[in-house]
Every structure is written in C-alpha cells, then in structure tokens.
Amino acid sequence: MVESKEELVLEGGDSICFACHQGLPCFTRCCRDVNIYLTPYDVLRMRRALGMGSSEFLSRYTRSFLAKVTHVPVVQLLMDPETLNCLLVTDEGCRIYDDRPWACRMYPLDINPRKPGSYRLIAGADKCFGLKEAQSWTLKEWLSSQGIEPYERMEALYQSIMPAGFKPGGIMDAGLGKLIFLAYDLDIFMEMVKDPKFRKLHEISEPEFNEAMSNDEKLLELAFGYIKGQLEELYGLA
Ligand code: SF4
Ligand code: SF4
Structure with missing residues (x-):
C-alpha cells in the first residue's frame, strides 16, 4: 500500500486509497486556478460533449499559441478571469465529467517523468481529501476507473507524428x-x-x-x- 503524500511514486502492483465525491470539503477546489494543457484528443472529447465544433471550442474555452522558441502548439484550458474557476465547473462538479481531459482524470496522479510506466502523486491528503478515503485501488484499477486507455492510445499516436530526429523540447x-x-x-x-x-x-x-x-x-x-x-x-x- 502506498501512503498518500506528495511525490510518492506508484508502479506495478502498488495501490492507492482514494474516493472523490461531493461531500468532501475540497470538492471542485482542484478545478480552480490550474494550468491544464490539452491534447488533441482532449479537445475532441470536450468539444463533442459541449456540442460544438473545434474552432468554437478552442476560441471559447482555451488559449492556444505556438510555444516560444520550439513552436510546438500549446492549448491551455481557460479559467474565469475573475473567479479563477474552470469555465466548466459547477457546484455539482464538472459539466462534462465523462469527457473531462486527461489531466483532470489523472489528478491527483501524474506521469512520473523519471520512470516510464510509473506515476507520482502531485497533491497530498492535506489538499486532496479524497486520499483520506478508505476505498482502495490498484494502479491498474485506478487507471481503468478513470477511462485512461483511449487517451493513452491517442496520445501515443499523436507522439508518433513527430519526425524522426525531432527530440521533445526541440x-x-x-x-x-x-x-x-x-x-x-x-x-x-x-x-x-x-x-x-x-x-x-x-x-x-x-x-x-x-x-x-x-x-x-x-x-x-x-x-x-x-x-x-x-x-x-x-x-x-x-
Ligand atoms: S481535490 Fe481531490 S478529492 Fe477534492 S475534488 Fe479534487 S480530486 Fe476530488
Ligand atoms: S474540465 Fe472539468 S474536471 Fe477539469 S478543471 Fe474543468 S471542471 Fe474540473
């Protein structure tokens, strides 16, 4: 069992205790003032859930630009400039929960850049109270419960379009x-x-x-x- 604290790494058969629900004092706090970078598949799922085209979605809900120096496209989910809340959050949670982006599905975990196939906790139980809940998951069960598989498949395809010789950050x-x-x-x-x-x-x-x-x-x-x-x-x- 992996205890819930920041920067712990999960891999293989590790397990995590977690349950996110409306009764928690932190409910939707993680949907405020966050940097969420979207993938092409995130945009597809989100704009379809909202019943709009990609161009309208990108202009209403994101800030998109080519990164300085590298010129790689960056698409960032907009927050409300006054409240700093995500434009898609309601008191009941995410308006497009079934189609929320990869980063939101993974929270409070993220890919561990130091070891492929492993994940790290990016928030502790002091912020993400769901980590204090009793429900236990293996890493595999967790990823499956979050519907990660099609996102990983599409991301692998996206990464494969880069030309041979192009290094990440190049x-x-x-x-x-x-x-x-x-x-x-x-x-x-x-x-x-x-x-x-x-x-x-x-x-x-x-x-x-x-x-x-x-x-x-x-x-x-x-x-x-x-x-x-x-x-x-x-x-x-x-
Ligand atoms: S902080 Fe954690 S438990 Fe609280 S709403 Fe966000 S994901 Fe759920
Ligand atoms: S897209 Fe949904 S889950 Fe993600 S930050 Fe916005 S409201 Fe929260």
Whole structure:
C-alpha cells in the first residue's frame, strides 16, 4: 500500500486509497486556478460533449499559441478571469465529467517523468481529501476507473507524428507548428479533406474519407496520418 503524500511514486502492483465525491470539503477546489494543457484528443472529447465544433471550442474555452522558441502548439484550458474557476465547473462538479481531459482524470496522479510506466502523486491528503478515503485501488484499477486507455492510445499516436530526429523540447519551424495544430482544430482539417483534389493528392481513399466523416476518432487518426506525412516531407527542409 502506498501512503498518500506528495511525490510518492506508484508502479506495478502498488495501490492507492482514494474516493472523490461531493461531500468532501475540497470538492471542485482542484478545478480552480490550474494550468491544464490539452491534447488533441482532449479537445475532441470536450468539444463533442459541449456540442460544438473545434474552432468554437478552442476560441471559447482555451488559449492556444505556438510555444516560444520550439513552436510546438500549446492549448491551455481557460479559467474565469475573475473567479479563477474552470469555465466548466459547477457546484455539482464538472459539466462534462465523462469527457473531462486527461489531466483532470489523472489528478491527483501524474506521469512520473523519471520512470516510464510509473506515476507520482502531485497533491497530498492535506489538499486532496479524497486520499483520506478508505476505498482502495490498484494502479491498474485506478487507471481503468478513470477511462485512461483511449487517451493513452491517442496520445501515443499523436507522439508518433513527430519526425524522426525531432527530440521533445526541440525547435521546429513555426509553419510546422501550425501544421500540427490541425490535430486540435479538426473543423479546419475536415474542410480540407472534403476537397476531392486534396484526397487525391494525399491518397485518401473513399472508405477512409467516409469513415472519417462519420467518426470523430477516425477523423483525428486521419489528421495524424496527414500531419505525419507532411512533417516527414517538410522537416528536413525547415
Ligand atoms: S481535490 Fe481531490 S478529492 Fe477534492 S475534488 Fe479534487 S480530486 Fe476530488
Ligand atoms: S474540465 Fe472539468 S474536471 Fe477539469 S478543471 Fe474543468 S471542471 Fe474540473
């Protein structure tokens, strides 16, 4: 059993005591004044839950930019400028709980950058009272209960679009950063792919196109494939 305190690492068969519910004094405090960086799959799930397109979601709920120096796209969830609350929090909890982003699912855990496959506690029981609850989970049970699997699968695909030779934190041309941003703003990519000339040029078959038009996840996978192909061609030239 791993005791609940900051910076403890969980891996393999470790377990954690945790339960988050409305009766806790900290309920929704973790949805205030936080830096949450979104992945393309987070944006897909959130904008779909809110019943809006990616462009509208990005402009209403996020601040997006290309990182200084590296030009990698960054999409940050906005907080209310007056209350500092997340724009999606209510007294009852998250408005889009089933589609909340990866970082919110994982809290109070995060990936441990020092050891792949392990996780670390980023808040103690003094802040996250759920860690004082009796319900016990193995790490595997915890990840499954939080619905992490599709997020990890999509994130692995996203990471695989980076050109060989590009190291995390490395510098890329701003044009390439804008190209990667298409994975966040699938409305734009959808318009591109609707053009038969575009599909012919990039060898997108009709079955692939039809599937992507009716399935958001397939559209994102198609965007990843397109971006990867373009990056491979352009990276060496940039
Ligand atoms: S601080 Fe922890 S227990 Fe409290 S609401 Fe957030 S996740 Fe739940
Ligand atoms: S998206 Fe939902 S869970 Fe995440 S900070 Fe906002 S209200 Fe909280």
